[in-house]
Amino acid sequence: MGAPAALQACPSSLDNRISIWSVGDLGNVGLNGEYQGEPQLLCDIRHNGDVMDMQFLDQERIVVASSTGNVTIFRHHQNNQTLSANQRWEKAHYHVDRDASCGGAACTGVICSNPEIVTVGEDGRINLFRADQKDAVRTIDNADSSTLHAVTFLRTTEILTVNSIGQLKIWDLRQQRNEPSQIFSLTGDRVPLHCVDRHPNQQHIVATGGQDGMLSIWDIRQGTMPVSLLNAHEAEMWEVHFHPSNPDHLFTCSEDGSLWHWDTSTSVSEKPSFLHQGGRSTTYFSHNTINQSVVSAWLSNDPTKDRMEITNLIPNQTLSVNSLDILGPCLVYGTDAEAIYVNRHLFA
Amino acid sequence: RARPDPRSSCVFVVRKDQDIYIQTLRKLFNESHGIFIGLQRSEEEFAGKSRKTQLVQVSKNYRSVIRACMEDMHQAAVSARDPALHSQYSTQVSILSAMELIWNLCEILFVEAAVAGPLLLRLLDWVRLHVCDVDNMVREVLSSENPSKHELFWNVVDVFVLQGRMDEARHLLSKEASANPTSVNMCRILDDLMKKMPVPSLGNTQTLTEMELKWQHWHEECQRYLQDGTFASNSHMESICKILLGDENAILEKKELMTTWYHFLVTRLLYSHPTVKPMELRFYAQSSMDLFLGGESSPEPLDTILMAAFEFELHQVIKECSIALSNWWFVAHLTDLLDHCKLLQSHNLYFGSNMREFLLLEYASGLFSHYSLWQLGVDYFDHCPEYGRVYLELHIERIPLNTEQKALKVLRICEQRQMHEQVRSICKIMAMKALRNNRLGSALSWSIRAKDAAFATLISDRFLKDYCEKGCFSDLDLIDNLGPSMLLSDRLTFLGKYREFHRLYGEKRFSEAAKLLLMLMTAHIAPCSFWMTLLTDALPLLEQKEVIFSAEQTYELMRCLEDLTAGKSDKQKFQDDDVETMKVEMLRLALARNLARVIVKEGTLEGS
Numbered sequence: 001m002g003a004p005a006a007l008q009a010c011p012s013s014l015d016n017r018i019s020i021w022s023v024g025d026l027g028n029v030g031l032n033g034e035y036q037g038e039p040q041l042l043c044d045i046r047h048n049g050d051v052m053d054m055q056f057l058d059q060e061r062i063v064v065a066s067s068t069g070n071v072t073i074f075r076h077h078q079n080n081q082t083l084s085a086n087q088r089w090e091k092a093h094y095h096v097d098r099d100a101s102c103g104g105a106a107c108t109g110v111i112c113s114n115p116e117i118v119t120v121g122e123d124g125r126i127n128l129f130r131a132d133q134k135d136a137v138r139t140i141d142n143a144d145s146s147t148l149h150a151v152t153f154l155r156t157t158e159i160l161t162v163n164s165i166g167q168l169k170i171w172d173l174r175q176q177r178n179e180p181s182q183i184f185s186l187t188g189d190r191v192p193l194h195c196v197d198r199h200p201n202q203q204h205i206v207a208t209g210g211q212d213g214m215l216s217i218w219d220i221r222q223g224t225m226p227v228s229l230l231n232a233h234e235a236e237m238w239e240v241h242f243h244p245s246n247p248d249h250l251f252t253c254s255e256d257g258s259l260w261h262w263d264t265s266t267s268v269s270e271k272p273s274f275l276h277q278g279g280r281s282t283t284y285f286s287h288n289t290i291n292q293s294v295v296s297a298w299l300s301n302d303p304t305k306d307r308m309e310i311t312n313l314i315p316n317q318t319l320s321v322n323s324l325d326i327l328g329p330c331l332v333y334g335t336d337a338e339a340i341y342v343n344r345h346l347f348a
Numbered sequence: 349r350a351r352p353d354p355r356s357s358c359v360f361v362v363r364k365d366q367d368i369y370i371q372t373l374r375k376l377f378n379e380s381h382g383i384f385i386g387l388q389r390s391e392e393e394f395a396g397k398s399r400k401t402q403l404v405q406v407s408k409n410y411r412s413v414i415r416a417c418m419e420d421m422h423q424a425a426v427s428a429r430d431p432a433l434h435s436q437y438s439t440q441v442s443i444l445s446a447m448e449l450i451w452n453l454c455e456i457l458f459v460e461a462a463v464a465g466p467l468l469l470r471l472l473d474w475v476r477l478h479v480c481d482v483d484n485m486v487r488e489v490l491s492s493e494n495p496s497k498h499e500l501f502w503n504v505v506d507v508f509v510l511q512g513r514m515d516e517a518r519h520l521l522s523k524e525a526s527a528n529p530t531s532v533n534m535c536r537i538l539d540d541l542m543k544k545m546p547v548p549s550l551g552n553t554q555t556l557t558e559m560e561l562k563w564q565h566w567h568e569e570c571q572r573y574l575q576d577g578t579f580a581s582n583s584h585m586e587s588i589c590k591i592l593l594g595d596e597n598a599i600l601e602k603k604e605l606m607t608t609w610y611h612f613l614v615t616r617l618l619y620s621h622p623t624v625k626p627m628e629l630r631f632y633a634q635s636s637m638d639l640f641l642g643g644e645s646s647p648e649p650l651d652t653i654l655m656a657a658f659e660f661e662l663h664q665v666i667k668e669c670s671i672a673l674s675n676w677w678f679v680a681h682l683t684d685l686l687d688h689c690k691l692l693q694s695h696n697l698y699f700g701s702n703m704r705e706f707l708l709l710e711y712a713s714g715l716f717s718h719y720s721l722w723q724l725g726v727d728y729f730d731h732c733p734e735y736g737r738v739y740l741e742l743h744i745e746r747i748p749l750n751t752e753q754k755a756l757k758v759l760r761i762c763e764q765r766q767m768h769e770q771v772r773s774i775c776k777i778m779a780m781k782a783l784r785n786n787r788l789g790s791a792l793s794w795s796i797r798a799k800d801a802a803f804a805t806l807i808s809d810r811f812l813k814d815y816c817e818k819g820c821f822s823d824l825d826l827i828d829n830l831g832p833s834m835l836l837s838d839r840l841t842f843l844g845k846y847r848e849f850h851r852l853y854g855e856k857r858f859s860e861a862a863k864l865l866l867m868l869m870t871a872h873i874a875p876c877s878f879w880m881t882l883l884t885d886a887l888p889l890l891e892q893k894e895v896i897f898s899a900e901q902t903y904e905l906m907r908c909l910e911d912l913t914a915g916k917s918d919k920q921k922f923q924d925d926d927v928e929t930m931k932v933e934m935l936r937l938a939l940a941r942n943l944a945r946v947i948v949k950e951g952t953l954e955g956s
Binding site: 050052067095096105106108122123124142144145146147163164165166167169180183185187188189190192211235236255316318319320336337338339 | 374375378379381382385386720723724727750751752753754756757760764785786787788789790792793796822823825826829830831832833
């Protein structure tokens with residue numbers, strides 16, 4: 001398997017498949033001498049329902065959220081390149097009558113922290129599962145009166161959810177009560193929020209994306225309103241991701257067909273002078289030690305001091321970009337034109 | 349077909365034609381969609397030559413997508429273990445191959461509109477690309493140890509000559525010359541003739557007349573050698589010389605090496621009329637087909653289509669393709685491209701729209717029956733000026749919405765095109781679904797999106813009903829955080845304010861709570877049906893140790909109560925049970941007591 005194996009899912013109802021692709025290493029020629037740039041399909045498996053979200057649980061297992069309300073763990077057997085369904089929670093999300101044939105509700109988001117798995121769905125329910133445990137560890141019924149669109153971990157025992165009435169909620173899973181410990185919301189219209197991500201190093205910084213394409217940055221230590229609102233896309237923002245090792249970079253993708261790269265690494269505020277680069281930042285390196293002593297560029301809201309570079313990475317946009325993921329210098333995204341794109345030289 | 353017999357009942361199994369949506373064809377649809385959009389968006393600022401170059405590039409892009417799909421389909425056919433699947437894939441490969449053949453010819457004749465001279469070169473390329481039945485034989489001979497001794501050696505030389513691949517033919521001839529000393533002289537002469545053969549040039553290096561002149565001289569030279577009997581001792585070389593002279597019979601003898609009449613046509617042209625003009629093609633085409641088929645077999649659909657192309661009958665080409673092919677993809681995209689080349693007169697068809705639009709509408713409508721390809725269809729409708737919008741409006745409402753995300757995508761498409769009716773209708777459907785599943789927050793979110801005040805009122809009534817039944821609010825996270833969306837409907841505003849009242853009461857901010865409560869009634873925000881409940885809510889405030897309601901406010905409350913009871917008819921009063929009457933009595937008592945206290949309080953001067 002080449003470095004980073006990209007995941008792809010075809011979102012369609014009859015022949016949905018989960019597939020694993022290999023994106024070859026630089027300089028390697030593929031097995032049959034074909035283009036080392038083309039992703040190669042390694043294996044795939046049928047999936048029941050649309051794939052709403054998925055995440056790697058560990059090196060071999062993937063958790064997949066389905067529009068039927070099922071949550072499935074698939075195992076990738078690397079020795080013979082096959083996929084098999086390892087475990088399934090049937091109708092983890094459902095409306096009213098679980099046993100009705102159409103009683104399932106779409107599971108809209110899944111997040112993993114091995115061995116724990118948290119899922120949210122259109123039924124406003126939050127489930128906490130543990131891999132290899134048959135029953136849910138905890139279920140919060142009616143956690144939300146509207147649809148929960150996405151979930152992510154804030155700390156090991158706390159999660160963040162966003163819903164379709166524009167609220168960002170923190171849930172403390174240690175506590176037994178079924179109420180969020182904090183609720184944040186935007187002022188103005190209750191625009192639904194579709195995605196959420198937390199800064200990898202500074203856990204109080206959270207980014208959310210809304211139905212109007214707006215990117216909001218929140219500081220959850222203070223206040224109930226976002227620190228900054230950035231007018232971004234022209235339609236729903238489907239996913240937002242901080243770069244895991246280079247968190248001055250943020251990526252968002254939208255129904256309007258664009259994928260934006262937000263780069264605050266050239267921001268001149270607060271950084272010690274020895275970190276200033278001559279021109280654009282061209283290398284990626286871990287900011288781990290640096291960030292702790294520096295106020296994150298995401299929270300500064302002085303437009304004169306900070307220069308944020310925003311680039312649209314898609315030259316000829318047509319249909320929606322539904323999903324993206326980043327690892328190191330590699331960016332993967334999928335569009336409604338049933339195509340996956342791999343960019344392996346993100347910071348070149 | 350059996351006539352329906354009233355005594356027996358039949359169940360018909362209807363199966364969708366799976367042919368169109370095989371996995372690999374989806375790639376064709378998706379990629380060609382991108383090319384289509386690019387073409388529509390490309391500015392017409394380029395005129396003349398650069399526009400033509402641009403259009404030719406678009407045509408080549410379409411063809412390369414067809415070829416890519418052919419490749420994938422071929423791979424799938426090879427790896428398919430199920431024989432039915434294998435044959436299905438193989439059929440698709442031949443269909444795609446035919447499509448590419450036709451498209452390529454159309455590109456040469458219509459898009460590029462090659463003129464006399466380059467026309468022949470393009471046709472030669474076309475033939476070389478598409479007649480591949482002989483490739484195996486060629487490979488076999490070339491890779492053998494002693495090609496000139498191979499039994500198929502002369503066949504391969506013939507193939508090269510027939511396809512105008514002179515250099516390769518000469519290369520093989522040299523092998524024959526070195527292997528067979530007796531024929532060295534003949535080989536040298538033939539080689540020389542081949543080398544000197546004039547071909548049309550692509551650039552402007554020579555005019556047609558110059559070329560024709562040179563060709564005439566060369567032709568005469570070949571003639572001389574033949575008549576002198578130079579090649580008499582070697583029948584193969586003699587026949588090659590005859591071919592060079594354009595002898596129809598000699599060329600026809602090599603029928604199996606050409607396999608098709610259009611190959612025959614191009615070879616004929618190469619050796620008898622290389623400066624053929626586009627408009628002259630039709631005569632040669634017809635006679636070539638007649639000679640080649642020789643009355644043994646009748647033309648197939650593919651032959652008819654190609655013939656129509658050679659005859660420059662565009663509409664005929666499109667019509668025949670529509671009949672022959674099972675889906676609209678090919679004709680829709682080809683016609684659109686030809687329309688951009690300004691080749692189609694916009695004569696209207698019977699139902700008002702022109703040919704291009706008709707085909708695009710048919711193609712896009714087909715896409716809408718697919719659970720995922722419908723999104724492509726939207727863009728095609730967008731580029732049909734007459735009926736595109738109407739078709740879109742009708743189709744978009746019928747897309748099954750099994751997840752909220754899909755509904756959001758559909759809504760976004762409608763909103764971008766100001767299709768307000770459809771937005772309202774879809775939001776209503778989603779809101780009703782949510783309501784039935786008891787997801788009141790989701791239902792509200794959908795009403796806000798559609799700015800549907802009526803539905804928001806419906807949802808608020810549900811909340812209020814729940815409150816009256818259970819005595820407490822459900823989904824507080826929603827009601828407490830309504831924000832400006834509260835203003836969407838009066839009932840919703842009431843709900844928000846009523847909840848605020850409860851909150852104020854809970855925080856013991858009694859005077860604010862009292863003011864709010866009164867305002868809800870006097871400003872008529874509260875529905876009349878709820879007034880009794882509100883007045884009952886006022887009771888604990890009236891009974892407080894401290895006086896909360898002022899005299900003014902108490903008078904207001906009393907007026908409200910009287911309005912409420914006066915409004916009831918005598919019959920209703922009779923039907924009111926004891927609880928109701930007691931409530932009213934208690935209220936009257938409490939109000940009177942409060943009034944008394946407050947008059948005293950307000951009338952009292954503060955002690956000095």
